Amino acid sequence: MDFDDTPEEATFRTEVREWLSVNAEPKSGAFETWQSRYPGRDGYEGLERAKEFQAKKAEAGFAALHWPVEWGGRALPPIYQVIYAQEETRYLVPRGYFEIGLGMCMPTLFAFGTEEQKRRHAPVALRGQEVWCQLFSEPGAGSDLAGLRTRAQREGEEWVINGQKIWTSGAHWADWAILVARSDPKAAKHKGLTFFFLSMKSPGIETRRIKQISGASHFNEVYFTDVRIPDHQRLGAVGAGWGVAITTLMNERLTSGDLRGPDFEEVFGLARSVALEDGPAIKNAAVRERLADLYVKTQGVRLTRFRTMTALSRGETPGPENSIGKLVNAPKAQEIASFAMDLLDMGGVVMDKDAAPLRAAFQESLLSSPGGRIAAGTDEILRNIIAERVLGLPQDVRVDRDLPFDQLPTGPR
Amino acid sequence: MNFDFSPDQRSLRDQARKFLAEHSSSARVRRILDGAAPYDAELWRGMGEMGWVGTAIPELYGGAGFGHLELCVIAEELGRSLAPTPFSSTIYLAGEALLLAGSEAQKKRWLPRIAQAEAIGCLGLAEGAHVATPANLTTRAQSGRITGTKLPVMDGDVADFAVVLAAESAGRAGLFLVDLKGAGVIRTPVTTVDPTRSHARIVFDGAAAEPLGAPGAGWPLAERLLDRAAVLVAFEQLGGAQAALDMAREYALGRFAFGRQIASFQAIKHKLADMYVAVELARSNAYYGAWALSKDAPELPVAAPAARVAACEAYYQAAKENIQVHGGMGFTWEFDCHLHYRRAKLTGLMLGSVRRWKDLLIARLETGAA
Numbered sequence: 145m146d147f148d149d150t151p152e153e154a155t156f157r158t159e160v161r162e163w164l165s166v167n168a169e170p171k172s173g174a175f176e177t178w179q180s181r182y183p184g185r186d187g188y189e190g191l192e193r194a195k196e197f198q199a200k201k202a203e204a205g206f207a208a209l210h211w212p213v214e215w216g217g218r219a220l221p222p223i224y225q226v227i228y229a230q231e232e233t234r235y236l237v238p239r240g241y242f243e244i245g246l247g248m249c250m251p252t253l254f255a256f257g258t259e260e261q262k263r264r265h266a267p268v269a270l271r272g273q274e275v276w277c278q279l280f281s282e283p284g285a286g287s288d289l290a291g292l293r294t295r296a297q298r299e300g301e302e303w304v305i306n307g308q309k310i311w312t313s314g315a316h317w318a319d320w321a322i323l324v325a326r327s328d329p330k331a332a333k334h335k336g337l338t339f340f341f342l343s344m345k346s347p348g349i350e351t352r353r354i355k356q357i358s359g360a361s362h363f364n365e366v367y368f369t370d371v372r373i374p375d376h377q378r379l380g381a382v383g384a385g386w387g388v389a390i391t392t393l394m395n396e397r398l399t400s401g402d403l404r405g406p407d408f409e410e411v412f413g414l415a416r417s418v419a420l421e422d423g424p425a426i427k428n429a430a431v432r433e434r435l436a437d438l439y440v441k442t443q444g445v446r447l448t449r450f451r452t453m454t455a456l457s458r459g460e461t462p463g464p465e466n467s468i469g470k471l472v473n474a475p476k477a478q479e480i481a482s483f484a485m486d487l488l489d490m491g492g493v494v495m496d497k498d499a500a501p502l503r504a505a506f507q508e509s510l511l512s513s514p515g516g517r518i519a520a521g522t523d524e525i526l527r528n529i530i531a532e533r534v535l536g537l538p539q540d541v542r543v544d545r546d547l548p549f550d551q552l553p554t555g556p557r
Numbered sequence: 558m559n560f561d562f563s564p565d566q567r568s569l570r571d572q573a574r575k576f577l578a579e580h581s582s583s584a585r586v587r588r589i590l591d592g593a594a595p596y597d598a599e600l601w602r603g604m605g606e607m608g609w610v611g612t613a614i615p616e617l618y619g620g621a622g623f624g625h626l627e628l629c630v631i632a633e634e635l636g637r638s639l640a641p642t643p644f645s646s647t648i649y650l651a652g653e654a655l656l657l658a659g660s661e662a663q664k665k666r667w668l669p670r671i672a673q674a675e676a677i678g679c680l681g682l683a684e685g686a687h688v689a690t691p692a693n694l695t696t697r698a699q700s701g702r703i704t705g706t707k708l709p710v711m712d713g714d715v716a717d718f719a720v721v722l723a724a725e726s727a728g729r730a731g732l733f734l735v736d737l738k739g740a741g742v743i744r745t746p747v748t749t750v751d752p753t754r755s756h757a758r759i760v761f762d763g764a765a766a767e768p769l770g771a772p773g774a775g776w777p778l779a780e781r782l783l784d785r786a787a788v789l790v791a792f793e794q795l796g797g798a799q800a801a802l803d804m805a806r807e808y809a810l811g812r813f814a815f816g817r818q819i820a821s822f823q824a825i826k827h828k829l830a831d832m833y834v835a836v837e838l839a840r841s842n843a844y845y846g847a848w849a850l851s852k853d854a855p856e857l858p859v860a861a862p863a864a865r866v867a868a869c870e871a872y873y874q875a876a877k878e879n880i881q882v883h884g885g886m887g888f889t890w891e892f893d894c895h896l897h898y899r900r901a902k903l904t905g906l907m908l909g910s911v912r913r914w915k916d917l918l919i920a921r922l923e924t925g926a927a
Contacts (some may be wrong), residue, residue, distance in 0.1 A: 145559060145560060145562065145563075145626060145844070145847065145848045145851065146560075146848075147558060147559075147560060148558070148559070149558065150785055154558075163786065181573050189877075223558070245615060288654070290689040387879060412922065416923070426919070426923065429916070432915065432916055432919040433912070433915050433916075435919050436862075436866060436914075436915030436916070436919055437915070439863065439868045439922065440838070440842060440863050440866050440918075441838060441920075443841070443842055444838030444839070444842050445838070445841075446840050446841075447560070447842060447844065447845050448837060448838065448840075450558060450560040450840040450841070451560050451561060451840075451841060451844070453558040453560070454558050454559055454560045454561045455561075456558070457558050468834050468837055468838070469834075471834060472834060472838065474681045478720045508862075511719035520661065522826070522888075524823075526830075527823075527826065527827040527830035527831070528823070528826060528827075528830075530830040530833055530834070531826035531827065531829055532826075534833060535806055535819070535826075535829055535830070535833060536806075536810075537806070537809065537810070537825075537826050538810075538818055538820055538821040539821070540821065540823065541817060541821060
């Protein structure tokens with residue numbers, strides 16, 4: 145048992161450190177993000193700078209470590225991606241612009257696209273010149289993605305798309321997108337779907353930004369009115385879209401897993417600095433007990449990631465047990481925010497950056513953390529995944545599996 | 558990154574699991590639960606023959622000279638199988654106390670016999686239904702004699718010797734080694750929530766005692782000892798928690814209600830998923846404790862309470878919810894659910910309550926240990 149890199153991993157880590165020290169800027173504070181440093185022009189300043197950084201990263205061979213060498217990757221095992229991500233966290237680097245394109249869209253194109261399509265799209269996506277988004281979720285299809293209703297109707301060598309997608313990150317600046325739509329409403333739910341990619345500049349696409357409870361806007365609604373897609377941009381067979389979508393989702397990267405907002409260290413620091421009615425908060429028994437619970441959970445997730453890295457380092461594939469990281473961290477973020485504000489008593493509600501500890505990081509987290517429990521698998525879906533894929537328990541009884549899709553019961557929406 | 562046990566250690570685990578499946582089966586554990594014998598003497602001898610008892614005892618003292626990682630591997634399997642032997646008190650407590658503070662003569666006298674499972678040791682710390690503190694310790698040591706009552710003492714009824722915490726003068730205490738076969742020792746078995754592990758009340762009435770470690774160093778020594786034991790007990794708890802989760806899973810898959818397996822209901826699936834998460838977080842914290850213990854790392858004072866807190870809570874949750882998943886059958890003497898429920902609460906208190914360990918964890922983080 146040790147926490148050391150293998151010699152190959154250590155060499156790679158050194159290479160990453162040297163490159164980052166020359167090419168990336170350190171963060172000015174623990175919670176500084178690319179977006180908070182470059183908020184200008186409705187976020188577009190950040191995008192342009194991110195593209196510049198991505199080009200340098202691609203040049204140095206760090207942009208897609210797991211990709212095949214012929215497409216500009218290094219064909220390295222996933223452990224190297226984790227090492228790169230660990231080193232990167234100390235720097236102010238762009239996040240949230242290229243992950244979907246490089247981690248999900250391109251691998252789908254590699255699996256189902258033509259050589260010409262790969263040549264056209266992969267190099268420019270790698271360098272950040274074109275940004276991709278993923279048109280999957282719908283107002284009526286979230287956790288139950290296969291319940292989606294956006295229609296794809298064939299007309300000769302084209303498909304005509306009508307409907308609405310939602311929760312699409314980056315749709316407002318994306319150049320291209322992958323899309324799963326319903327091509328046959330008479331077929332059973334999972335069998336009537338077809339998968340495409342398309343230009344986001346296509347006529348008939350309208351994107352509207354969604355304002356979240358935190359006030360930020362990371363997501364969009366995307367409306368389709370008679371949008372036309374050439375049939376050669378179909379990925380996989382007609383009616384086989386569900387299988388293609390599964391391939392996409394399997395490629396969801398190993399996320400770094402650490403909370404982006406305040407974590408144990410911050411609330412521990414707060415408890416040591418504020419006073420309660422009976423003295424320093426850190427001396428209060430109830431506070432100490434909550435802190436201990438949070439520490440043990442925080443360490444548990446971090447150390448579980450070390451176990452995952454060990455499996456990766458051995459060349460093994462970590463299983464769905466990975467999902468415990470988000471299932472623990474997302475509710476914990478919400479708990480830390482609320483607990484920290486309680487320690488501030490009546491003053492805990494204040495959100496002015498100059499008047500709240502850590503420039504209101506806890507208050508901001510109170511309003512952003514509910515999203516973490518929903519995005520990329522709700523707490524409930526993650527429990528199902530653990531129950532079914534780790535513990536081998538049966539799937540839920542499905543009343544919708546074999547019925548034609550257009551005969552399924554629906555709510556008012 | 559190699560945060561896992563080695564192939565050799567994993568093969569030791571497989572070997573231990575196989576041996577215990579036979580020699581610490583449910584039927585064998587129930588012999589102790591229902592019978593008069595305080596522990597399974599045949600299993601204890603077998604563990605001595607397998608070399609497990611001396612796992613972490615240096616070869617110089619007749620042990621196998623492996624490290625604490627191997628001991629953690631064995632502990633997990635003992636917990637899984639609920640092995641009714643005096644292993645934990647003899648090895649994690651008495652044996653570790655000797656290794657930590659014993660003189661050369663003390664080690665030479667007891668460790669070789671422990672390593673062969675020929676001597677049983679125990680730790681006398683608690684003094685009844687309250688927290689023992691430097692202020693309320695009533696057992697006293699004076700001029701080589703010890704007087705007072707320890708309750709409960711795990712395996713105190715069957716042990717050959719005890720490591721006893723006793724006050725020497727105001728606020729100062731020491732650890733003492735007492736031969737329990739000598740004069741001035743009265744032992745009475747006491748029943749506890751877990752009859753598969755025996756406990757006693759020991760009344761010392763001027764029993765001969767020799768100091769273990771420096772005079773006055775009793776509390777700091779006991780604290781170090783409990784840290785080390787916390788990691789080892791965490792592995793027993795981890796094995797027990799995993800076994801309780803496995804039992805719940807098996808039962809949920811086989812039991813039908815409302816025309817389907819109860820394992821297909823989300824209320825059950827999510828309960829089992831939560832048990833799984835608790836066990837995995839406990840496993841990761843326990844592994845870190847094992848690493849710190851095996852390296853005697855400066856991180857141990859934080860890693861040990863974290864391992865203990867996570868393991869105590871995971872085992873109790875798994876054992877408690879295992880009964881719930883079993884429904885009425887889980888509440889019967891006949892099903893094994895209660896064995897883990899009992900052991901979970903026993904191990905949750907044997908080194909002090911989780912409440913206290915949480916407080917200790919925060920105290921250690923405050924002083925910046927690790």
